[in-house]
Amino acid sequence: MKKFKSAIIATSIATLLSMGTAQSVSASQKVVDTMSSQLHLNYQIVDNDAANHGVDCAALGADWASCNKVTLTLKNTGPAITSNDWAIYFHNIRMILAVNNDQFKITHVTGDLHKLEPTEKFKNIPANAVVTIPITGEYWQISESDVMPRWYVTSSNAEPKVIANTDTDSDNLSAFVKPLGEQWKISPNDHNILMTPENRYQRNKDIQEINGELLKGQILPTPSKLTVGKETITLNENGVNLVLNNLSLESKSVLEKHFTELKIAVSSKGFNINASIDKNAFEKGVKGSYKLDITPQGATIVAFDESGIFYGVESILSVIDVKKPQVIPTLSAEDAPRFEYRGMMLDTGRNFKSKEAVLQLLDMMSKYKMNKFHFHLSDDEGWRIEIPDLPELTEFGSKRCHDLSETKCLLPQLGSGPYSNNSGSGYFTRNDYIEIVKYANARFIEVIPEIDMPAHARAAIMSMEVRYQRLMNSGQEQQANEYRLVDPTDTSNTTTVQFYNRQSYLNPCLDSSKKFVNKVISEIAKMHAEAKQPISTWHFGGDEAKNIHFGNGYQDINVAQKEAGKGLIDQSIEDHPWAKSQACQTFVQKGVVKNIEHLPSYFAVEVSKIIKNNGINRMQVWQDGVKFATNAKSFATDEVIVNFWDNLYWGGYDSVNEFANKGYKVIVSNPDYVYLDMPYEVNPKESGYYWAARFNDERKIFSFAPDNLPQNAETSFDRNGDVFTAKGTMDWPGAYGLSAQIWTENIRTDDKMAYMAYPRLLSVAERAWHKADWETNYQKDRQFQQGETHYVDQQKLFNDWNQFANLIGQRELAKLDAASINYRLPVPGAKIENGKLIANIVFPGLSIEYSIDKGNQWQRYQGPIAIKKGENVFIRSVSPNKQRTSRIEIVK
Template structure:
């Protein structure tokens, strides 16, 4: 017996030595996402089977949560003891060198798996790494290679937002997603529960919200828009929609809690409220209703009573310290002619109509704070004075990538449209399901750095979040397709230190992860193996006599689509599939530019490309005129083009050009479309 104990001790020591000298390159074969901050692979493996024991020193609520989580696994453990030395997994609360509550240390030898953490969250994440390391031969057995892992997250907020208003996803799908998200150490589920597309949560005090505004006449939003955005009752013919009962919410919150995911509910206000106005029209401004307004009346005290009543029931259901009120994209012009809003402005000494929203936001912030909660809002809440306690979710690049919020001392969650909007196309749009606006491939997501440059307190950057808006995501399969693998990239950005990141290595691991999701979890992720990639024409400079020449703007470009500003149209580069970024330049209905060739130049062709994504407000011009001049005053028209747009086409890049033989110094390209919203987007004026 004594010899056996000695030999086991020697064997364990040898394993530890082998682990310490195993090269890091072996990580590539282990498929762990997010990449651990420190891992050393060893030789040998631990065999998890039906006789494997589990011991933990967890107590109280954390033990209850762990027990609930373990019940969801296919493995069935027998109860172990602290002194067990063989075929045992130990989950131990022990102080680590870091104080991070999500940190863990994982040690795997042939005899035992030991996971240590400062808190239950760390033990949970250690289990996720252990599971990703392992190879399952049957649902209830697994071989786990020997390794030592020391790991902790970079950011405290690693989030995923799902919009269930535009298209509804049932309780089972939400639970399925929570399971997958937690597997990749995502710790926040931002639940966009209400919006213009439908109200999705039971509110006892306002039953009409679900009786009258949880179902609509069409599933497809374009068809619904044609039908004047009519809501209907559940039993109406063709009714589409649904909502979560309070019991549903309680079950989902309990499941999320056991998986160490915090659910942040979003109740959008004061804009995006057509659903509310349909159910309770008295909350609209004077002479407004659900057909011509999306905004609550800020002059009406009933609005505040409604919002506070709803938030009280929301806080009863969700333990999250954060409550999201939206606050984005309100049409502030709605309030300017309302007598109640005018009266509110007079009473509160508000001089600008737009500042009514700041008044509203501040009241909501104070109300939530009184109840021990912290308000989150989209970055529009910065338009005015707001409590520094409010957290800003930064989504608009024109708001300096969160810089304004950081300069004002707000905590910020980085979620820019340029990198984190999962409803955008992730591959060549000609072969993709319908998307919104632009092109955000996996590599672009992965290369995002959420920590802005500048002099500010870096602890204010709470983390990163991927958002799935569902205007064009009608099915579960489509939601899974758009979410993965880009959410794995978000997970790695949020967890792994930037110096350890490498896209090629990540892509290899993502390929294995997609196989796992398809084969083991019955998900429908994007097929990364058949990725087409960027627009070929955008990968190398184009031949252009106008390259580097000055562009005079007779009409301004849209600052929201500035491209590379004055250099955009003659920098020698064509645009990619994405209208955002530095390649495409937008004009709100009137593109009128003159290129100065500096000297009279022989010209054989003048042309330009336009990006057409009508669902994203990126339109073709209706008319184009190409003309030339030698003095910059008198112009000769070379060609007029009338354009008819086919709105059944969801994405296309069109080129409009003149060809001939001329000599001129100045080239004018004038393209127009009478619009009040959206842009015509051009990438380059090509002269040959």
């Protein structure tokens, strides 16, 4: 009887507890539902030069004593919010240094994730009122895209919900981000020119429209030799007949698709295009070389190899005008690529990109003769490729959601919010990856996989911790430790560039780390073998394995002599990565490495052995990953290739020589010219990071001299819009290649990726394939500076660019339309002069439209238009297929 009574009592208590919990969750959920629907959030950047306006940024610990002020407002559109059981999580790419409202506090969680919550002084958020929260953040925020979407509310165990007006995947953040107004400068020393319609008009003023007949027969990228005939050939309904006996069926199928895309049929009765391989016809024997003759009797291609056939046919496709695709000019061309490596890097770790978007990118690369696809498959924020036997990498590491325990998913980052139904999450299955490699192979594109390490490895590390815990829970200790990537003794206090802690750095002193690397390389190598493109290059990553708090912009708060302009922090509590790992301390004690800071380069050497053992003879790496290695011969692979990514104006024009002279092959990858995640122009409405450049537009990239980096000081500016001086003080053996990069921190959608890539990628392809006659040869100790030296033939450069701009406007953009590419349409330049609207465009031939009734009716601009005094005029450009328009701006 006692047992029965005890059971009844226990059951009753459990019932009461569960009822209490249910009521608690219900109350918490009500708080979340109320706040997410009632609150209207606004983010206003108030001052990007707070250090000169009364804020002691140095005392707040800001890097280079630089900080900004933001006003955050919470407008309550309903009844008062009195509960203090809530938190608002948000993504912020700048560290929050101070909150100037004592009712609220902000805590950094990890990466860009922050938490806003009430303090003990919190009273309420009054009904139908606005609460203002002034905050101070590090550095500056000069673009609307700096602000991340999907701020979300949590409360106890309730389901989190996104604040409605912040819930977007697009770049249109106007629902909660106020216009920047005058806050578009990094500092008072920022001398860039804001791109208004008037300033843009001035920038475009020298560009002249070329008669279409004069563009006939021009090939992009530009061939080594070209003679255009006077005759033209008109194709009939049978189109072309591709007699490409040396080409695989897969590659021939690609070319057939490219013809049909331009509405040209492919049939045995069409205009003959014959191709053959004759290596003896080419004195230099460069892969991809071809000779092309188009006559009324047919087109003939003699190529050095299969890729030369492919490129020869692409050159025929290049001369076709979508407006009259049946007409092909007669011509003769001899051609060979400038660089062996003509590349594109795509980051899928920060924000995932669909397989379809990757395939589209590969297809466009092939049309412009680019041949290396650097596939960035992992980062702190996500692991993106399925690896057999390591399911946690994708089941956990590819997914982001609000799970503070991080047992189900990685914490949200970069605007992904609390859910896994957006580009913050996703991965390529094994079959997806094999399909991508096959697709690239048919287009003569080598896929170079990158698994970034030892830094930028948080997704892998946390995934293997989930695996470790799962196996430990089932008593399998040996298996649990097999692929573990952290040393449990490591208590190092470190901060990465993206504000992660020691969980971002894979431990290079563990055998389990090497075993993990071998497993991943061997499995991806199997995928390549199945795709019939064996891996010939493995990208190690290697970048940014450091603690940013030891950077030059900080100083120890305890030093007697303090320097002005540097942030004050307690560096005595800071560690280099792995400094307190017992495994790594043993390495230093035994002399395996000179010191802890040399561990990344040591690990690069160790991984090179694993790469070699997997039958791969080339290792590629971001250059800072090998900076402590003696030279390229320190590694096991036959070749070591570096992506050189120093900014030119900070000394990259000369430091590049150090790597070349140590035997590394150098791929020029400078962020201030060929990072396509930088903005197109200086304007807060243009998205993109800008730590390296305020703009990288098509003209700047086209004018880039990748094989003589000092020359660029004569044709461009530094980040502040100032001239700089450059001189190479060492020998330069020449670049191995040129690569553009797209990092995707604030590129959340496939369409945005296309917007950032095109048409800039055409300028990259031009410089990778063709050396222009205005590019000077490298000469040691020759100094360049804009306005002071005159080694570059500016007239040749302008003529070259003017033709290229006309080809884009009159021909290439229509081809991008035909391929369904969401490329960026440039905003026109315009001004009101003598009562008339005058407008121009960077790509002549592209239509300009204007409106004088707030955009209700648009008319095509065909010349100066009389405008009444006080009338607002709106301008935009329109795609050749009339389906899309540029951003709209007002001409004042």
